[in-house]
Each structure stands twice: as structure tokens, then as C-alpha cells.
Amino acid sequence: MPVGDRLAALRRERGKTLSDVESATKIMGRMLTALENNRFDELPATVYVRGYIQNYAQYLGADPGPLLEEFAHDLGARTEHAAPLRNIPERTVVPHRLDVHAIPRQAWIAAAVAIPLMALVVWGASALLGRDETPPPIAPETTRTVDSTAVGSTQDDQGAEASGESAAGAFILKLEVIPGQSSWIQVRVDGLIAYEGTLPGGESKMWTVTDAATVRAGKPEAIILTRDGKSVAIPAADGGIAEIELSATTE
Numbered sequence: 111m112p113v114g115d116r117l118a119a120l121r122r123e124r125g126k127t128l129s130d131v132e133s134a135t136k137i138m139g140r141m142l143t144a145l146e147n148n149r150f151d152e153l154p155a156t157v158y159v160r161g162y163i164q165n166y167a168q169y170l171g172a173d174p175g176p177l178l179e180e181f182a183h184d185l186g187a188r189t190e191h192a193a194p195l196r197n198i199p200e201r202t203v204v205p206h207r208l209d210v211h212a213i214p215r216q217a218w219i220a221a222a223v224a225i226p227l228m229a230l231v232v233w234g235a236s237a238l239l240g241r242d243e244t245p246p247p248i249a250p251e252t253t254r255t256v257d258s259t260a261v262g263s264t265q266d267d268q269g270a271e272a273s274g275e276s277a278a279g280a281f282i283l284k285l286e287v288i289p290g291q292s293s294w295i296q297v298r299v300d301g302l303i304a305y306e307g308t309l310p311g312g313e314s315k316m317w318t319v320t321d322a323a324t325v326r327a328g329k330p331e332a333i334i335l336t337r338d339g340k341s342v343a344i345p346a347a348d349g350g351i352a353e354i355e356l357s358a359t360t361e
Contacts (some may be wrong), residue, residue, distance in 0.1 A: 113163065113180040114148035120170045121146075135165045138294075138328050140350045142166070150188065154294060154308050280358050283323050284336045286314035291332035298324040322357045 111119075121131060128146075132139045144152040145162055153159045163181055167174035287293055289311040296306045300321045309315070311332070317323065327333050330344040330352035337356060344352050 112148045112184050113177050114146045117166055118146040120172055124170050131169060134169050137162050138350055158308055280318055280320045281338045283319050284316045286334040287311050288332050293327050293329035293332045296326040319358060324355045326351055326353045
């Protein structure tokens with residue numbers, strides 16, 4: 111019998127409801143429902159599911175060992191018949207907006223070498239065609255003109271980053287879990303998933319948001335969310351998941 115069916119049967123034998131299990135184990139109701147119905151694709155990483163099964167079994171007064179073995183068997187059977195999944199990184203790296211338009215150092219070196227060579231080639235061609243005694247031109251010095259406005263803008267951005275503030279039009283989003291607590295979290299930054307998983311107490315994450323960010327949390331009361339150092343209130347969970355969207359254009 112699949113592990114979810116065995117847990118559901120044990121719960122009914124003990125005369126317990128899903129609400130009783132949720133209150134005692136602090137496991138969200140939707141996670142318990144997915145577990146009892148063997149919908150493993152709706153559950154977090156395997157290490158967390160094993161913890162759910164162990165806490166569930168201990169609450170019902172059952173030995174978690176056979177249930178964990180059955181879970182491993184169920185998971186192995188699903189893996190044999192399932193198509194390979196695309197690996198999704200835990201954290202998507204969002205490039206800094208200044209790096210997107212930066213000119214690589216190699217490009218400057220190549221330009222410095224190419225300009226004198228081109229001048230020599232042009233002179234050589236003209237000398238062969240005209241057969242005159244005109245001496246070769248002196249290759250121009252390659253200089254790099256720095257726009258003072260751009261320098262000031264870069265220095266301002268670097269100063270803002272050094273002081274912990276974001277560049278103009280963006281903001282720093284920080285998420286921290288209260289020690290002794292934990293919560294499932296999903297964070298989208300500028301349309302990309304920056305983090306998804308269960309974050310333990312005492313851990314924190316930080317992102318630079320250029321356009322907008324969306325934060326979803328299974329246990330919002332365990333989270334401290336700040337925007338450029340200012341606390342942001344998370345609304346009450348609706349259906350087990352709380353969600354808040356922050357935009358760079360609005361406070």
C-alpha cells in the first residue's frame with residue numbers, strides 16, 4: 111500500500127482529522143492532503159517529505175521506519191516510469207543592470223591593436239599603387255574618452271551599493287526567517303524565480319529588484335520582509351499561501 115494511503119488509514123483508525131494533524135505537527139494542510147493522496151510532485155524536496163512522514167507517524171503513535179521504506183519504494187517506482195525532469199536551479203542569477211551594457215576589456219584591447227594595423231595597411235596599399243616616397247603616417251594614439259556624466263552616474267551607483275541602497279528605479283529586497291521557525295517561500299524577481307524552497311529559521315536571502323518582485327509564503331508570520339531596510343507587512347494567508355507584490359515604481 112502506498113505510504114499516503116497507509117498514513118490516511120492510520121489517521122482514520124486513530125479518529126483524527128487533517129486539522130488535528132496540522133495543529134500538532136505544524137505541517138500545512140495542503141501538504142498533508144498531497145501526502146495522503148501520493149501527489150509527490152506537489153511536495154517539496156525529498157528530505158522535507160521524509161520529515162513530514164516521520165512527524166506524522168510519531169503523532170499517530172506509529173513506527174516511522176516502515177513508512178519511510180514504503181516512501182522510498184514509491185518514489186523509486188515513480189522515477190522508473192517518469193520522464194526525466196528539467197533541473198531548475200534553486201536561485202536564478204539576475205544580472206546587474208550596469209553589467210548588461212558594459213563593454214568587455216578584451217574589446218578595448220582589440221580596438222587598440224586593430225587601429226594602428228589598419229593605418230599601416232592603408233598606407234602600404236597607397237604606396238604600392240602610387241609608388242611615391244611619402245613616408246608612412248604615424249599611427250594615431252588610441253585614447254579612451256570618458257564621459258564625465260557617465261562616470262558620475264557609475265560612482266553614484268557604486269556609492270549606493272556600498273551603502274546597502276539600490277540604484278535609482280530599483281530596490282533591495284531582503285527576506286529573513288525568524289529563528290526557531292521555518293516556511294516554504296517562492297520569490298520572483300523581474301519575472302524570474304529567484305528562490306523556491308523551505309527556508310529554516312535564522313536564514314536570510316537578499317535580491318536587487320529592478321522592476322518588480324512577488325513573494326509567496328506558506329507561513330507569513332515566520333517571515334521578516336524589508337524593502338531598502340524598511341519593514342513590509344505581509345497580508346494574511348489566503349488558502350494557506352500568502353502573497354505580496356512589490357514594484358520599483360511604487361513604494
